[in-house]
Amino acid sequence: MELVQDPGIVSTVRGYLCYTSEDSKHLAISGWNFPNSPKLNPDGTFTFLIPLRHFFNIFNDYRTVICGMQTFTFTRANNDANCLIVKEKTPTRNTTVKMDTQNSGIKEKLLEGVAANNSIIMPYRQWDVQVKTLAAGAISDAWAVKTTSHVESPRYVIECFQVEKLLDKLKKILHISILKTSPTLNYL
Numbered sequence: 001m002e003l004v005q006d007p008g009i010v011s012t013v014r015g016y017l018c019y020t021s022e023d024s025k026h027l028a029i030s031g032w033n034f035p036n037s038p039k040l041n042p043d044g045t046f047t048f049l050i051p052l053r054h055f056f057n058i059f060n061d062y063r064t065v066i067c068g069m070q071t072f073t074f075t076r077a078n079n080d081a082n083c084l085i086v087k088e089k090t091p092t093r094n095t096t097v098k099m100d101t102q103n104s105g106i107k108e109k110l111l112e113g114v115a116a117n118n119s120i121i122m123p124y125r126q127w128d129v130q131v132k133t134l135a136a137g138a139i140s141d142a143w144a145v146k147t148t149s150h151v152e153s154p155r156y157v158i159e160c161f162q163v164e165k166l167l168d169k170l171k172k173i174l175h176i177s178i179l180k181t182s183p184t185l186n187y188l
Contacts, residue, residue, distance in 0.1 A: 019027075040046050 015023075015027075
């Protein structure tokens, strides 16, 4: 399963490319009413049911039984870019939320490697991509990649670009932008 900062985008892009007509029928009960908003009940609530094979693209590539426990870890973003915004008054509650942050020394080393345009090996189905800030003097956005020694051959590589949508709450981030891009190289 791909681990990215926004798993919903991974599921959506995979859906754009791989869903069959039968799969698209399942999306109606999953709350997907593209390009319109989800259907709301008369009281303003909504209900959805997501088949497990559509959930974050897990189990889609496996044709045999997978033994053991599968665990999903959900991490709250450090901004409200993909949050549901509700204008209701709720009683005040004190909540403690643990936020993991990067060590500044590790972050600096990662940014230096990206600024030097070093090659980054990205094994298929064994990677974790994190968006980083632009390093001083760098000519491209920084993407730090954690890798393993186990490298498999990918069936496809997908590159998508979002322009001015990531932090804008009013724009639909799942609508992929059409851009003129410079050529990119993928070493597999």
